[in-house]
Amino acid sequence: MGNMTSPLSRRRFLGFAALNSAALLGLNTISTTTASAATRPGGPVPAVIIGTGYGAAVTALRLGEAGIPTVMLEMGRLWDTPATDGNVFCNMLRPDGRAMWLKDRTLAPLASFLWMDVINHDIKRYPGVLDRVDHGDMSVYLGRGVGGGSLVNGAMAVVPKRNYFEEILPAVDAAEMYGKYFPRATSTLGVNHVDPDWFETCDSYQFARLSREHAHRAGLKTTFVPSVYDFDYLRREEAGEVPCSALAGEVIYGNNHGKRSLDKTYLADALGTGNVTIRAMHEVRAIRRDEARGYVLTVHRRDDSGEIVERTEIATERLFLGAGSLGSTELLLRARDTGTLPGLGAEIGQGWGPNGNVMLGRANHVWDTTGRTQSGMPALGIDSWDDPEHPVFAEIAPVPAGVELWVSLYLAITKNPERGHFSYDPATDSARLHWNAEQGQLSIQQAKALFDKINRTNGTIYRTDLFGDTRPFENRFTYHPLGGLLLGEATDDYGRVRGYPGLYVTDGSLIPGSTGVNPFVTITALAERNIERVLAEDRLTPVGS
Numbered sequence: 330m331g332n333m334t335s336p337l338s339r340r341r342f343l344g345f346a347a348l349n350s351a352a353l354l355g356l357n358t359i360s361t362t363t364a365s366a367a368t369r370p371g372g373p374v375p376a377v378i379i380g381t382g383y384g385a386a387v388t389a390l391r392l393g394e395a396g397i398p399t400v401m402l403e404m405g406r407l408w409d410t411p412a413t414d415g416n417v418f419c420n421m422l423r424p425d426g427r428a429m430w431l432k433d434r435t436l437a438p439l440a441s442f443l444w445m446d447v448i449n450h451d452i453k454r455y456p457g458v459l460d461r462v463d464h465g466d467m468s469v470y471l472g473r474g475v476g477g478g479s480l481v482n483g484a485m486a487v488v489p490k491r492n493y494f495e496e497i498l499p500a501v502d503a504a505e506m507y508g509k510y511f512p513r514a515t516s517t518l519g520v521n522h523v524d525p526d527w528f529e530t531c532d533s534y535q536f537a538r539l540s541r542e543h544a545h546r547a548g549l550k551t552t553f554v555p556s557v558y559d560f561d562y563l564r565r566e567e568a569g570e571v572p573c574s575a576l577a578g579e580v581i582y583g584n585n586h587g588k589r590s591l592d593k594t595y596l597a598d599a600l601g602t603g604n605v606t607i608r609a610m611h612e613v614r615a616i617r618r619d620e621a622r623g624y625v626l627t628v629h630r631r632d633d634s635g636e637i638v639e640r641t642e643i644a645t646e647r648l649f650l651g652a653g654s655l656g657s658t659e660l661l662l663r664a665r666d667t668g669t670l671p672g673l674g675a676e677i678g679q680g681w682g683p684n685g686n687v688m689l690g691r692a693n694h695v696w697d698t699t700g701r702t703q704s705g706m707p708a709l710g711i712d713s714w715d716d717p718e719h720p721v722f723a724e725i726a727p728v729p730a731g732v733e734l735w736v737s738l739y740l741a742i743t744k745n746p747e748r749g750h751f752s753y754d755p756a757t758d759s760a761r762l763h764w765n766a767e768q769g770q771l772s773i774q775q776a777k778a779l780f781d782k783i784n785r786t787n788g789t790i791y792r793t794d795l796f797g798d799t800r801p802f803e804n805r806f807t808y809h810p811l812g813g814l815l816l817g818e819a820t821d822d823y824g825r826v827r828g829y830p831g832l833y834v835t836d837g838s839l840i841p842g843s844t845g846v847n848p849f850v851t852i853t854a855l856a857e858r859n860i861e862r863v864l865a866e867d868r869l870t871p872v873g874s
């Protein structure tokens with residue numbers, strides 16, 4: 330916990346206490362007592378935030394610090410109660426209902442091994458932590474739960490290249506971002522760096538050292554990737570001193586230890602202000618505007634079987650959308666096209682992209698082993714982003730199966746200017762993403778140019794058995810959905826939705842389809858910048874005024 334006398338750590342401690350007592354009582358409402366009194370259901374609430382991912386969590390902390398009573402509505406569960414096996418989350422090798430959001434079978438991106446369907450398993454339907462939303466040629470992976478994507482992601486905390494940031498968000502002052510908001514985001518998120526000496530000798534990253542050797546032989550550059558997984562905890566896992574998490578096949582279905590997910594950082598701090606309440610298992614379905622009450626939300630509460638058990642309304646003066654690229658975009662599209670917020674413009678639903686994601690595997694020679702022990706948390710990337718023809722930043726990904734498989738796996742981020750868009754489908758009352766396989770072709774060409782070079786130099790080949798058929802490159806899914814409500818288009822330059830005072834966007838839907846690196850640090854820093862301006866300029870009502 331660090332130094333308990335500083336205001337931030339005291340606040341974080343109070344927040345942890347609130348999270349834990351909620352779990353103990355089996356409640357879906359998480360807050361300190363003062364906050365729950367200030368935000369009783371029924372009366373209008375000064376501020377509501379939809380979602381509890383990165384943009385939402387930043388906004389909650391800063392509103393809470395400013396003394397503004399705030400309710401967060403999150404459709405997923407609070408993840409801190411151990412199940413009968415003693416663990417909060419399940420691992421990737423023996424998944425159960427906790428793995429996925431209301432599915433009968435797991436849907437891991439690596440679909441097969443030697444073309445065999447050995448990776449996915451039938452599971453009990455349950456509001457689990459990872460969701461996959463399918464839209465034809467594109468499936469989007471998302472975190473569900475208090476902490477959003479931070480619960481399931483690979484913890485890679487990368488600040489984008491400054492010249493590319495300036496290219497994608499030209500209206501944002503880059504000097505201010507790099508001087509103030511990126512440092513603020515990385516320090517509050519608890520970003521840390523692997524000890525380079527330990528990296529060279531440990532078992533956990535033998536797989537990464539092998540890929541590095543192959544990349545260097547091909548004349549390519551590699552770089553360490555900062556993380557919100559505690560590298561000191563990982564070192565102790567490998568030394569056998571603490572329970573394993575990154576070394577126990579835990580990543581995409583949650584980590585039981587070691588990871589500084591948002592419930593350990595921003596959200597704990599937000600709750601500790603005493604002004605923030607989180608309601609888990611509460612999904613916002615509709616938003617309308619009422620002259621007297623402000624924004625009125627229709628909210629569905631679900632039980633553990635996924636059934637809706639309550640339909641309520643909550644009214645607020647200020648509404649912050651932090652439901653992620655798919656979630657926030659869908660809410661505003663539905664509001665526009667069903668006529669509840671009819672003044673929303675044609676910009677809603679535009680500018681979506683998968684951050685150029687392409688996954689691929691290479692087959693290693695028998696003498697080139699990756700090791701049985703592999704950290705689930707990547708720590709190294711191949712950085713070819715400055716290549717003028719084939720810009721790629723490829724994370725060296727683990728295959729944490731616990732046995733030697735002679736596979737090197739990568740998630741490549743490519744620079745693809747193609748964008749998709751969403752439309753509202755009244756038949757299903759949901760947003761449809763329009764993105765086709767052809768739009769992803771450029772990403773494959775870019776990744777192929779880089780990995781062809783590596784294969785040529787090392788005498789290796791692609792694996793064609795990993796993605797359900799014989800394709801060597803998988804770009805039908807993304808971990809990095811971005812866009813839909815672009816900054817400066819659907820909103821002003823600080824996330825205020827055009828035409829609707831008091832309505833704001835805080836999350837990845839502001840970013841136009843690409844960041845060139847893993848996106849959560851960019852989302853966090855942008856949310857820090859925007860909420861600082863909103864608090865300075867818009868008149869929000871603190872407690873007691």
Ligand code: FAE
Pocket residue numbers: 379380381382383384385402403404405470471472473474475476477478479481482483484485486487581611612613614651652653654656657660808809810835836837838846847848849850852
């Ligand atoms: P997000 O974190 O998605 O949070 C949205 C929240 O809103 C979720 O908790 C939803 O359940 C909730 N929600 C949605 N709709 C509603 C509704 N109608 N009512 C109530 N609640 C709702 O949003 N990024 C990196 O930078 N590094 C990585 O290593 C990395 N690895 C990843 C690995 C995986 C498997 C996945 C899925 C993602 C990964 N990402 C990574 C992406 C990263 O997690 C993602 O960009 C952020 O989580 C997006 O943050 P947002 O604030 O936009």
